[in-house]
Amino acid sequence: MTTTPAPTTAPTTAPTAAAGAAPVVEAHDLRMRYGSTDVLRGVDLEIRRGEIFALLGPNGAGKTTTVEILEGFRQRSAGEVRVLGTDPARADDAWRGRIGLVLQSWRDHRRWQVAELLTHFATYYPDPRDPAELLDLVGLTHQARQRVDRLSGGQRRRVDVALGIIGRPELLFLDEPTTGFDPEARRDFHDLIERLARTEGVTILLTTHDLAEAERLADRIAMLVDGRIRACGTPTELGRRAAAQAEVRWTAPDGRPRHERTSDPSGLVWELHQETAGPIADLEVRRPTLEDTYLHMVHRQATDTADTDGTDGTDDGAHRTGFPAGADTGEAAA
Numbered sequence: 001m002t003t004t005p006a007p008t009t010a011p012t013t014a015p016t017a018a019a020g021a022a023p024v025v026e027a028h029d030l031r032m033r034y035g036s037t038d039v040l041r042g043v044d045l046e047i048r049r050g051e052i053f054a055l056l057g058p059n060g061a062g063k064t065t066t067v068e069i070l071e072g073f074r075q076r077s078a079g080e081v082r083v084l085g086t087d088p089a090r091a092d093d094a095w096r097g098r099i100g101l102v103l104q105s106w107r108d109h110r111r112w113q114v115a116e117l118l119t120h121f122a123t124y125y126p127d128p129r130d131p132a133e134l135l136d137l138v139g140l141t142h143q144a145r146q147r148v149d150r151l152s153g154g155q156r157r158r159v160d161v162a163l164g165i166i167g168r169p170e171l172l173f174l175d176e177p178t179t180g181f182d183p184e185a186r187r188d189f190h191d192l193i194e195r196l197a198r199t200e201g202v203t204i205l206l207t208t209h210d211l212a213e214a215e216r217l218a219d220r221i222a223m224l225v226d227g228r229i230r231a232c233g234t235p236t237e238l239g240r241r242a243a244a245q246a247e248v249r250w251t252a253p254d255g256r257p258r259h260e261r262t263s264d265p266s267g268l269v270w271e272l273h274q275e276t277a278g279p280i281a282d283l284e285v286r287r288p289t290l291e292d293t294y295l296h297m298v299h300r301q302a303t304d305t306a307d308t309d310g311t312d313g314t315d316d317g318a319h320r321t322g323f324p325a326g327a328d329t330g331e332a333a334a
C-alpha cells in the first residue's frame with residue numbers, strides 16, 4: 001500500500017492498471033543510507049500491472065538507488081519491498097527471468113555483432129523473442145552484422161532496450177532510456193514502450209530527467225526529491241497542482257502588456273472583463289504545467305535544505321564528500 005501523506009503524495013490508479021490485481025511493485029518506508037548520508041528517507045511506491053510509471057527527480061535524488069533496490073542489485077537499509085510478490089533481496093533466478101533491465105551503464109560484449117549478441121542472450125530465457133523480430137522492433141535490422149562498439153550511442157541504447165525485453169519480461173526497468181536518442185529514435189522508442197505496456201501488459205518503471213517524456217508516456221509520475229516521494233499522480237493531476245499558479249497575460253486599454261499569476265484565472269479574467277467592459281486584448285491564460293510543479297518541488301526542497309543546514313541546498317557534493325571508503329560495494333550501512 002502507498003501510505004504517503006495526502007494531498008501531495010496521494011496516488012491515483014492509472015486507467016490501464018488492472019483494478020484489484022496485486023501491485024507489481026510495492027515499497028513501504030524504503031530507506032537507504034550510504035555511510036552517514038540518508039539518500040532514501042522513507043519512499044512509498046505502488047505500481048500496478050500494465051502501468052507505465054515514471055520516477056522523476058533531480059541529479060542525486062536517489063532514483064537509481066531506488067531502482068537498483070527494486071531490481072535486487074542493492075541491499076536496502078530499511079523498509080518493506082515486494083516486486084512481483086517477492087523481496088528482491090531474496091530473489092532467485094526464476095524471479096530474475098521475469099524482469100527486464102535497461103541500465104544506465106553499458107555492459108560488456110563490445111566486440112560482438114548485434115545479431116550474435118541477441119541470439120546469445122536469447123539462450124538464457126525459456127521463451128525468448130525471436131532475435132530477427134527484435135531487431136526489427138528496435139529499428140536495428142540494418143545494423144544486425146555490425147559490431148556493438150561501432151554503433152552510435154543511440155544505436156547502442158537500442159541494443160540495451162532489445163536485451164532488456166528479449167526474455168519477455170513482466171516488469172521492465174528503464175533507467176534514463178532515451179539518453180543520446182535523436183527525436184525520431186525517441187519517438188520510435190516511445191511507440192515501442194507504449195506497445196509493450198498496452199498490448200503485452202508489461203509493467204514499466206522508467207527514470208528520466210525528460211519531463212516531456214514522462215508526460216507523454218507515463219500513466220503516473222512520482223517526483224523523488226531529497227529522498228522522498230513529494231508528489232505522485234497522473235501527468236494531468238500533477239500539472240494541476242495548486243502549488244503552481246496559472247499565468248494570465250493581456251494588453252491593458254492603455255496599450256501596455258500586463259501579466260499576473262493567480263490560482264483563480266477565471267475570476268481574474270471575469271474582473272478584467274468587467275473593467276474593460278469589452279474584449280480583453282491579447283488575452284492568454286497559461287495553466288500550470290508538469291514542469292512548473294516539478295520545478296516548484298525541487299526549488300522548495302533546495303530552499304528547505306538551505307534553511308536547515310546552511311548549505312546552498314544542492315546535496316550532491318555533500319553526499320560525495322561524506323562517502324566512506326568502500327561505500328560503492330552496495331552494502332547497506334544502516
Ligand SMILES: Nc1ncnc2c1ncn2[C@@H]1O[C@H](COP(=O)(O)OP(=O)(O)OP(=O)(O)O)[C@@H](O)[C@H]1O
Pocket residue numbers: 034039057058059060061062063064065066315316319320323327328329330
Ligand atoms: N554506492 C554509493 N555509495 C555512496 N553514495 C552513493 C552510492 N551510489 C549513489 N550514491 C549517492 O546517493 C545519491 C543518490 O544517487 P542516485 O544515483 O541514486 O541518484 P539519481 O537520482 O539516480 O541521480 P542521477 O539523476 O544523477 O542519475 C547521490 O548523492 C549519490 O552520490
